[in-house]
Amino acid sequence: MKLGDSAKLAKFFDSSIEVTMPGRSSSYSKSQAEMVIKDFFSTNSVKGFDVIHQGENDGSEYCIGTLHTSTGDFRTTVFMKQKDGDEVLQELRFEK
Numbered sequence: 001m002k003l004g005d006s007a008k009l010a011k012f013f014d015s016s017i018e019v020t021m022p023g024r025s026s027s028y029s030k031s032q033a034e035m036v037i038k039d040f041f042s043t044n045s046v047k048g049f050d051v052i053h054q055g056e057n058d059g060s061e062y063c064i065g066t067l068h069t070s071t072g073d074f075r076t077t078v079f080m081k082q083k084d085g086d087e088v089l090q091e092l093r094f095e096k
Contacts, residue, residue, distance in 0.1 A: 001067065001076070004046025006038035012080070014088040021074075021094040033092075040094065044069035049076070061087070067094065 001009060013030045021040055028036060047068040054063040060081045067074040079091035 001065075001078075002046070002049040004041040004069075006034050006041055009037060009089075010034035012087070012089040014081070014083065014090045017089060018091040020092070022096050037092070044071045044074070060090075072096065 010030060010033065013033055016027055016029055017033045018027050019025070019033050019036055021036075024036070044067075047070065049065055049067050051063055051065040053065075054061070056062075060079060062080070063078045065076050065078075067076040074094040074096060076095075077091070077093040078089060080087050081090050082088075
């Protein structure tokens with residue numbers, strides 16, 4: 001997340017992932033989500049990411065942080081879950 005590298009981030013995506021950002025919210029396949037995030041990062045050049053809070057709820061883990069970009073800060077929420085022994089990213093939210 002800190003690097004704004006959609007390809008590295010996509011390695012953690014589940015087979016389908018919910019992506020929410022200003023003006024757009026949908027469920028995408030892993031490859032579609034990578035393209036959506038790549039487009040988001042190209043429009044909003046990433047300058048850094050700070051974790052504000054992280055925790056666990058019913059076997060799922062989540063992280064809330066601030067994504068610093070060239071167009072301003074986004075409150076970012078990441079939801080991960082254990083699946084077949086791996087931790088996969090199931091939902092990603094970017095909010096102004």
